[in-house]
Amino acid sequence: MIRFRILFTVLMGVAFFSGFTHATPSVRSVPVKRKILALYDGTRFKDSADTFIHKLAEMPLNYLGLDVRYQDINKGLPAIDDLDDFRGVITWFGREVKNGNAWLHWADRASQAGLKFLILGDIGAKTDDTTLPLVNRFLARLGIRLENRYVSDTIGTRIIDLDKKIIGFERPLPEVMPPYTLFTATNSQTRVHLSVSPPRRTALPAGSMSFTDKKAVLVTSNSGGGFVQSSYALYYDNRLNRDKWLVNPFEYFKTVFGINQFPVPDVTTLSGRRMYFSHIDGDGWNNVSFIERYRKTLTLSSEVMLRELIAPYPDLPVTVALVTGDFDASIGGNPDAAKIARKIFALDQVEVGSHTHTHPFNWEFYDKYNRHLELEMVEKQAKNSSARGSGIIALLQGLLKKPTPRQKNIKYIAGSGDMPRAYMKKPFNTEQDITVSLKLAESLAPKGKTARLMQWSGNTRPFEAAIRAARLAGVYNMNGGDPRFDVEYSSIAYLSPLSRMVGNERQIYAAASNENYYTNDWTGPFYAFSNLVKTLENTENPRRLKPFNLYYHTYSAERQASLKAVKSHLERARHGRYTPVPASEYAAIADSFFKVEIRQINDHSWTIHNRGHLQTLRFDNAVKLEVDWRNSRGLIGSTRHQNALYIALDARRKSPLVVLKHIPNTRRGKTYSVEKSPRPVLNDSRWKIDNLTYDQSGFRFxxxxxxxxxxxxxxxxxxxxxxxxxxxxxxxWKKTANIPRTGQLNFSIAADARTAPVYVSINYAPRMPGIERSLEH
Amino acid sequence: MNGFHARLFIVFILVLLLGIRLLPDDDEHITMLLRDKHYSKAFRKLKERFAAGDRQRFTLMRLYELHELYGNEEEMQRMLAIFRAKHPDDIFVQEKLADLFFRTSQYERYLNQLELLIKKAPKREYAEKLIARLELNGDITRERKLLEKFQSLPFFSAEHAGRLGLIELNSGNNRAALRHLKRMDQIDQNNQELSVPRLALFRLLLKTGQADEAANRAGKWIRRGQNVQNLFLLMTMQLQERGRNDLAIRLATDAQRQNSAPLFYLVEYLVRRRQILQARILLDNWRNGTAKPSNRERARYIVLQLEAQNPLAAIAELNATGIQNISADDLVKIGEELALQNQTALLRTLQPFFHLKALQRRPLFAAKLFAREGKSKLAAYFLKKTPVATLRPYVQMDWVATFNSVHGDRKTLITLREMKRNGKLSRHLLKGYAELAGKLGEKNDYESAWIALGGMPARRLR
Incomplete structure (x- = not known):
């Protein structure tokens, strides 16, 4: 009997506590659809990364929590049944596609099945009198109709509707409206964000009514999706070759894809602070620094980098990715320089990475590799080169002293980025450049320290097999994207999305440009990398669009000005409110973004699954919302930035439950820097926090x-x-502190938690009986 | 001292003085230090000189360069600012300062510096940089002020004048706009390409009652314009709207030498406005003036002649062209026009040559064709293929009439009822629906149609 009672109690306990970690099985939850299908024309854009969608639209879509999947329309359209977990479709064709009618038929069926469509610019099908009925049948689902007349002379066009929330985002409408095609709204359900009255003299089709009294719609949305006419999404200046968004893509895409409040997986923030990470490509490792105090002693840039940029900053993580060919004498590298790599990798704040073995510049060349062609290029380079130690000078040098490996192999070393890779002595081999290179880099690190990141070289367009090799080697990968947002690139149009899909593999983009882009491909001015600060500012406010990524090459240590620029960023990272993480951790978080599953229980509760390394969720326009701490599970803390609410998750909790509530009217309008909560909650931290537990005596993490x-x-x-x-x-470390009545405690732990976690306990001092106070409201 | 020693002594002194003369002065010394990359030494010397009040070009420039080498941006800026104050006419320094502001994202300072640069050295390249940035960022007020300032400068171009004209036009300042746009046309007289500012000029001239001038200018642009047929059509129509058919025809005739499309569009327009005679004249002029029209143009010409109620000319052209040279779609189009013109005999001649696919693209015409011949199954097939909801109202009525002729009243009523239920019955068909319901004594349909029309029934059904 006793055994039965014990068993019964245990079983009841399991059933009871399981409710704290999982949503009640009987409660229905619905998956939040996060995928968007991007259709593109492969005859126009060889790589999906070249499409307008990828370059311009994907970043705002990622910001809204959406995962964009690309499909070349010429390789067939997916079965509609296979798109159950897709929220919608986006197109930005720019011109007619080959099987335009087939596309329209498919779009019509897909729209009928519930997929939302966002058509940017050209519909992608022929629009003459014969195809018009089919075109309009599909467009009717978007609440618009094509009248198939083109207004090329727009002078005299009057604006009728202008939704300021959507139109005029980075620039007002052009003074002379771009030409447009006549579309009209078919019913009152169509939301018109921009409409005009065409000039009176518009050419009329036979027998039709005049258009002077009808609205021509340019930007619309409805329950079926949305439409933006060509030249009305972005403003383009052909003198400067620069774009600016006319449409607010954040608000518009949210409207078109029917995005209501859901917790957006966030990759910019960790433990309530903006993430900081830094990664270095090993280019220039063996270059002698020009900096005066180092030049005299022929100090290599890598040594200068160690002394000036890495060793003095043990509090800032950095990933150093070697071009392992730089140490390989058989192809022209300098084995002595490996000593510096050993010193660098021995530091606790340094993470090991590879920047490939032979440094491909042009990855496409190696996707369809032709060794014969490569050797031809080598011969041509050798013939054209006159100042690279050939001829009599080389002969004399060879007589005087033993040639270095570089000199011996100079013919096979690229003199410029016009060559397909840096070291061409041996045939290219993916295994060598990825897997073996990682192992070589690792071999220079202390035992137990493994390589964690593959950083792409050259044009950063690795082919699928290369990315796969990195993944199979157990590392994340990064580079490419090269976002900027400053005076020269004064638009979010120049911020890259999170990643690029190559076949079935994913390349994670860097979150900032490196110094190369600021210094005209390293030709000067060398101080210009300091301008990174503008991108950091613009990607922090009014929205946090990117983490703080300090990305540079070893050759930054060649010049005093560039060294200073990097240092200024390191100082900013040191003294600013950031959470520094190794670059591989950012890559892991960004990769996890695409795997997160969110299930909605009701209007204000969700469970999060399969989130991998991602530990932050974000709610936008959340001024009136706060976390319901009593009912949420698996959350560590929350903080606010601008209008967004950031929630930190506990990495040790598999499927957190996020519950929000409305802030009572009595508390609205007050500052939220010290939000109340009934239990210990993290505001923010420079360190990652997880495994939070709490009770009456205190809390631990x-x-x-x-x-x-x-x-x-x-x-x-x-x-x-x-x-x-x-x-x-x-x-x-130990300290006593006094928690004020506000219930807020700020402290700073002076301990080394870089390579292994620490366990922190905050224990309340025991109280006299009868003097208990609670901070619960 | 004897004479030899004295001469030796003098030579020695002279050589010594020469040697001293040849010693590098301070500037040369600094230059040598820099050349030999002894930057810190050179820097020290220069800072000392600067601290002592030296503001020579050499000192400031070398200090600037060293600060750039060391990445001291604030000091770079300071040196250049001092240099600019001391030597305001030094363009090189002004450029450097602009570049520094740009690279450090100091946007307002960058713009101000470019303005200053233009003042000092009115070059087009500086103006373009400035105007382009302002235009990119939509800063119209500042852009307009600058363009007005630039009017008297040598680099002020047609593009600038055109832009200023458009800005004024957009602000409603028509007089100023006209002035600038005329100037634009004048400056650009060797390049008579049609452009947006020229279109604006054309419009403004018409608006201000200067149609002749408008047509004259447009005539010049047409002769050089490429791929702008729609725009010429629009200009033609604008002349038409102001009652200047003479100028419109002249312009269209001029335009058709390049491309027939504007002229054909104009003919269509004239036919719609029931100006049949003028339409025919234009068509005849075109045919007479065109030695080798393409088959497409011939087909269009045939259709237009039919629209202009000139079947003889249409048939003559068709015979000359040969049916085999007309595309399947164009042939059906011709057939449709023949049907509209009640040219039944001719239609029957053409009918055997209609392709099924071409008919499928014009299903309503095909339905009417087969309905007329009593081939109800075929007619029903094509009626079903017709996307009724997307048709224009009068065409929808045509569809209903054809449907009725094939299926009869009862089925038509059922179909209209279904369309209404699905929200696909347009307002134009509601009255017909009501009337048919009334004819068949269907009270519910009758009343619901009238309710949807928002009015009282014409008569009550019992």
Whole structure:
């Protein structure tokens, strides 16, 4: 009987506690659809990364939490049944596609099945009198109709509707409206964000009514999707070759794809702060620095980098990716330079990476590799080269002293980026350049320290097999994208999306441009990399669009000005409110973005699944919302930035439950820097926090990170407390503090948590009976 | 001292003085240091000179270069600013400062510096950089002010004048717009390409009652214009709208030498406005003036002649062209026009040559064709193929009439009822629906149609 009672109690306990980690099985939840199908014309854009959608639209779509999947329309359209987990379709063809009618028929059926369509610019099908009925049958689902007349002389066009929330985002409408085709709204359900009255003299089709009294719609949306006429999404200046968004893509895409509030997987923030990470490509490793104090001693740039940019910053993580061919004497590298790599990799803040073995510049060349052609290019280079040690000078040098590996192999070393790769002595081999290169880099690191990141070289367009090789080698990958947002590139149009799909493999883009793009391909001015700060500012406000990524090459240590620029960014990272992480961690988080599954329980609750390394969710326009801490599970903290609410998840909790509630009217309008909560909640921290537990005596968590462990908590009991930091049984740091009545505690842990986590306990001082105070509201 | 020693002594002194003369002065010394890459030494010397009040070009420039080498942006800016104040006419420094502002994202300073640069050295390249940035960012007020300032400068181009004209036009300042646009046309007289500012000029001239001038200018542009047939048509129509058919015809005739499309569009327009005679004249002129029209043009010409109620000319052209040279779609189009003109005999001649696919693209015409011949199954097939909801109202009525002729009243009523239920019955068909319901004594249909029309029934059904 007793055994039965014990068993019964245990079973009831399991059933009871399982409710805390999972949504009640009986509660129905619906998956939040996050996928968007991007159809493109492969005859126009060889690579999906070249499409307007990828270059311009995908970043705002990613920001809204959407995952864009590309399909070349010429390779067939997917079965509609296979698109159950897709929210919608986006097209930005730019011209007619080959089987325009087939596309329209498919679009009509897909729209009928519930997919939302966003048509940017050309519909993609012929629009003459014979195809017009089919075109209009599909367009009717978007609430518009093509009248098939083109207004090329737009002078005299009057604006009738202008939705300021959507139109005029980065620039007002052009003074002379671009030519447009006449579309009209078919019913009152069509939301017209921009419409005009055409000039009176518009050419009329036979027998039709005049268009002077009808609205020509240029930007619309309805329950079926949306439409933006060509030249009305972006403004393009052909003198400067620059774009600016006319349409607000964040608001518009949200409207078109019917995005209601759901927790957006966020890749910019961790533990409530903007993420910081840094990665270095090893180019220029063996170059002698021009900096005066180093030049005299012929110090290599890699050594200067170590001394000036890495060693003095043990509190900032950095991934150093070697071009392992730089140490391979058999192809022209300098084996001595490996010593510097060993010194660098021995540092705790340094993560090991590879920048390939032979540094391909042109990845497409190696996708369809032709060794014979490569050798021809080598011969041609050798013939054209006159100042590279050939001829009599080389002969004399060879007589005087033993040639270096570089000199011996100079013919096979690229003199410029016009060659397909840097080291061409041996035939290209994906295995060598990826897998073996990672191992070689790792071999220079202390035992136990493994390579974690593959950083793409050259044009950063690796082919599928290369990315796969990196994945199979157990590392993440990064580079490409090269976003900028400053005076020269004054639009979000120049911010890249999170990644690029290549077949079935995913390449993660860097979150910033490297110094090359600021210095005219490293020809000067060398101070210009300091301008990165403008991109950082513009991607932080009014929206946090990117983490802080400091990305540069070893050759930044060649010049005093570039060294100073990098240092200025390092100082910013050191003293700013960031959460520094290794670059591979960012890559892991970005990769996880695409795997996250969100299930909606009701208007204000969701469960999160399969999120991998991603630990932050974001709610936009959340001024009136806060976390319901009593009912949420698996959350560590929350913070606000502009109008967004950021929620930090506990990495140790598999499927958190996020529940929001409305802020009562009495509390609205007040500052939220110190939000109340009924239990310990993280505001923000420089370190990663997880495994949070709490009870009446205090709370505990695990933390890992770089630099001082600055952190801010709220929802604590006022009074004295002790903060104890341990690793295993070893005490690392201890402090007593006083928690004020606000319940907020800020402190900074002086312990090294870079390579292994620490365990932190905050214990409230025991109270006299009868003097208990609670901060619960 | 004897004479020899004295001469030796003098030579020694002279050589010594020469040697001293040949010693590098401070500037040369600094230059040598820089050449030999002893930057810190050179920097020290220059900073000392600067601290002592030296503001020579050499000192400031070398200091600037060293600050650039060291990446001291604020000091770079300071040196250039001092240099600019001391030597305001030095264009090189002004350019450097603009470049520095641009590279450090100091946008307003960059714009101001470019303005200053233009003041000092009115070159087109500076103006283009400035105007382009302002236009990219939509800063019209500033752009307009600058363009007005630039009017007297040598680099002021047709493009600038045109842009200023358009800005004024957009702001409603027509007089100023006209002035600038005329100037644009004048400056650009060797390049008579049709452009947006020229179109604006044309419109404004018409608006201000200067149609002759408008047509004269347009005539010049047409002779050089490429691929702008729709625009010429629009200009032609604008002349028409102002009652200047003479100028419109002249312009269209001029235009058709390049391309027939504007002229054909004009003919269509004239036919719609029931100006049949003028339409025919234009068509005849075109035919007489065109030695080798393409088959497409011939087909269009045939259709237009039919529209202009000139079947004889149409048939003559068709015979000359040969049916085999007319595309399947054009042939059906011709057939449709013949049907409209009640040219039944001719239609029957052509009918055997109609392709099924071409008919499928004009299903309503095909339905009417087969209905007329009593081939109800075929007619029904094509009626079903017709996307009724997308048809224009009067064409929808045509469809209903044809449907009725094939299926009869009862089935027509059922179909209209279904269309209404699905929200696909347009307002234009509601009255017909009501009337048919009334004819068949269907009270519910009758009343619901009238309710949808928003009015009282013409008569009550019992």
């Amino acid at each position: 695990r933390a890992q990170g770089f630099g001082q462990g600055d952190m801010s908590w709220r929802g604590l009991k006022s009074g004295a407390c002790s903060i104890i930091v341990k690793r295993g049984s070893r005490l690392l």
